[in-house]
Amino acid sequence: MKWVKSHSEIKGNDTADMLAKDGANQRCEKEIKLEYPKAFLKEILWKNTKKEWSEEWKSGKHTKFKMEDTKYWLPNLRLDLAKKLEKTERTEVSKIIGLITGHCAIGKHLERAKLLDEERNPRICRLCNKEVEDKGMESIKHWIENCNSTIPARFKSFGTMSSAKIREKWTISKMKNFCNSQGIDIIFRKDKCEVEEETDEED
Numbered sequence: 603m604k605w606v607k608s609h610s611e612i613k614g615n616d617t618a619d620m621l622a623k624d625g626a627n628q629r630c631e632k633e634i635k636l637e638y639p640k641a642f643l644k645e646i647l648w649k650n651t652k653k654e655w656s657e658e659w660k661s662g663k664h665t666k667f668k669m670e671d672t673k674y675w676l677p678n679l680r681l682d683l684a685k686k687l688e689k690t691e692r693t694e695v696s697k698i699i700g701l702i703t704g705h706c707a708i709g710k711h712l713e714r715a716k717l718l719d720e721e722r723n724p725r726i727c728r729l730c731n732k733e734v735e736d737k738g739m740e741s742i743k744h745w746i747e748n749c750n751s752t753i754p755a756r757f758k759s760f761g762t763m764s765s766a767k768i769r770e771k772w773t774i775s776k777m778k779n780f781c782n783s784q785g786i787d788i789i790f791r792k793d794k795c796e797v798e799e800e801t802d803e804e805d
């Protein structure tokens with residue numbers, strides 16, 4: 603396809619002009635019918651939009667940060683979570699977001715944000731007191747997938763011990779239960795968390 607100057611006696615351009623005028627002057631005898639019902643077309647559009655949205659999320663095309671932790675828990679678009687989150691209390695939303703983004707008082711985040719106490723080794727998990735596997739740091743991934751100390755909380759909250767199932771099928775209420783399990787609450791202490799929450803008195 604190529605742009606050409608209009609009304610300039612260019613062969614082809616004038617013919618196209620003439621045909622367009624002819625077409626516009628003709629009465630259309632036939633009623634144009636869409637081959638598919640509107641609802642069906644709408645569904646296809648929505649499906650494609652979601653696909654594109656998901657691909658953009660995965661590729662990180664429009665995001666400044668890598669968001670590895672968030673993408674680990676949200677590898678795909680989860681509209682069910684968004685709807686549920688709207689109906690969840692603010693303090694609980696804040697905990698869940700902290701958990702899935704990793705922005706809470708967990709070793710990995712504190713080390714990155716340079717907020718860790720000097721005597722604390724981020725490689726040692728505070729719950730099981732062991733060094734995190736594969737030279738990792740105390741992280742939400744370790745707590746939800748490998749930590750021996752969180753086994754009862756994990757099973758009670760997610761109803762499974764399979765990491766893949768937890769990752770794929772977690773819900774707001776399951777994550778909320780995990781956040782509020784005994785021991786887990788140490789990561790929501792304000793003095794240890796970079797992301798300060800507004801207090802209710804300020805509202």
Ligand SMILES: [Zn+2]
Nearest residue numbers: 727729730749
């Ligand atoms: Zn542990």
